[in-house]
Amino acid sequence: MQESRQWILRRRGFWSRKVRLLSPGPSHIARILSDAIAYRDDLLQRQDACVRVVAGAADDGPGLIVDRFGRLVVCSDYNPAGQGEALIAALEAAFPGRSILLRWRGKEGDQALRLRWGGIPAPEQILAVEDGLRFEIGTDPRHDFGLFLDGRMARSRVRALAGGGLVLNLFSYTCGFGVAARAGGARDVVNVDPERRYLSWGRRNAALNGTDFRVVPDTAQAFLRRCRRRAQRGAAEHFDVVVADPPAFGVGRGDDRVLRKFWPELLESVAVLEPAHAVLLCNDKAHRGYEDFEATVQAALGDAYDVTAVHHGREILGREPARRDPWYDPPRVLHARRK
Numbered sequence: 001m002q003e004s005r006q007w008i009l010r011r012r013g014f015w016s017r018k019v020r021l022l023s024p025g026p027s028h029i030a031r032i033l034s035d036a037i038a039y040r041d042d043l044l045q046r047q048d049a050c051v052r053v054v055a056g057a058a059d060d061g062p063g064l065i066v067d068r069f070g071r072l073v074v075c076s077d078y079n080p081a082g083q084g085e086a087l088i089a090a091l092e093a094a095f096p097g098r099s100i101l102l103r104w105r106g107k108e109g110d111q112a113l114r115l116r117w118g119g120i121p122a123p124e125q126i127l128a129v130e131d132g133l134r135f136e137i138g139t140d141p142r143h144d145f146g147l148f149l150d151g152r153m154a155r156s157r158v159r160a161l162a163g164g165g166l167v168l169n170l171f172s173y174t175c176g177f178g179v180a181a182r183a184g185g186a187r188d189v190v191n192v193d194p195e196r197r198y199l200s201w202g203r204r205n206a207a208l209n210g211t212d213f214r215v216v217p218d219t220a221q222a223f224l225r226r227c228r229r230r231a232q233r234g235a236a237e238h239f240d241v242v243v244a245d246p247p248a249f250g251v252g253r254g255d256d257r258v259l260r261k262f263w264p265e266l267l268e269s270v271a272v273l274e275p276a277h278a279v280l281l282c283n284d285k286a287h288r289g290y291e292d293f294e295a296t297v298q299a300a301l302g303d304a305y306d307v308t309a310v311h312h313g314r315e316i317l318g319r320e321p322a323r324r325d326p327w328y329d330p331p332r333v334l335h336a337r338r339k
């Protein structure tokens with residue numbers, strides 16, 4: 001007992017030393033920011049562009065993610081031994097004339113992020129642009145900001161596949177995939193999310209791009225079960241493209257909340273719906289298939305589908321893509337194409 005306690009203490013010491021070594025000091029932070037900005041210079045030219053500016057260890061800042069949503073800059077420092085509030089000065093110098101929100105992990109083991117605003121005061125909403133599409137960006141961190149920038153290549157893939165088709169967007173949040181699909185010529189999109197406020201936000205995003213689509217305030221589980229019952233009666237709508245981007249934990253209780261347990265049923269439902277394309281994102285590190293996500297999806301969808309990875313853009317991969325970040329991974333994105 002005594003021995004295992006000593007082992008735990010030694011292990012804790014090892015990790016806090018390792019974390020300190022990984023944590024960059026203030027002048028190093030200024031250099032990380034200027035190198036990362038120079039690397040993405042072309043993407044940042046448009047002042048209202050949404051761009052991931054720092055991508056953690058790949059940009060020499062383990063745990064440090066900086067996203068610019070036009071006039072809003074959000075810096076999240078997941079490294080428990082990071083600089084905390086001291087980062088604000090470097091961020092204000094790197095992003096003059098913008099609103100800056102810093103979120104950082106208080107101390108080792110603290111899951112909730114602390115917040116501090118800097119730069120110019122933030123309005124309630126901001127309009128920003130990704131690949132020519134306009135999005136309403138929120139400034140209330142409780143609801144995130146309306147667009148997950150590490151979904152950019154997945155949105156672009158959906159846009160390329162959507163032409164003329166009916167698209168199902170599960171876990172739609174503010175309907176970023178729906179907007180991309182309509183821009184790619186989708187005849188309609190059905191966006192499913194239990195949070196009505198996100199669906200209204202999604203319809204405002206559609207309007208900003210001169211379009212509209214359907215929204216369904218429901219869970220993906222309930223929606224798919226209904227679809228499958230209708231399919232058995234031969235009365236289901238046929239979706240040409242299905243997009244699923246589930247969080248690890250969703251709304252509801254028990255198994256309904258633990259969405260990582262829903263993957264087998266989700267994939268079985270995709271197989272039953274037989275879309276020409278499915279674009280699937282895995283954000284969940286604890287999911288058994290995070291490393292073997294591709295094999296899991298291929299096995300569930302069977303020989304009828306070819307499954308390939310969708311690679312992130314260089315702004316998400318950072319300057320040294322081979323360097324894995326101990327605290328952050330972008331989602332794994334797969335495209336399943338019906339043969």
Ligand SMILES: C[S@@+](CC[C@H](N)C(=O)[O-])C[C@H]1O[C@@H](n2cnc3c(N)ncnc32)[C@H](O)[C@@H]1O
Nearest residue numbers: 171172173176193194195219220245247250251
């Ligand atoms: C990872 S985000 C999805 C991001 C989104 N696909 C995008 O493009 O930005 C999680 C979303 O899943 C929704 N959600 C949570 N539980 C859900 C469920 N059981 N069914 C459908 N959506 C759910 C949340 O309300 C939230 O909007």
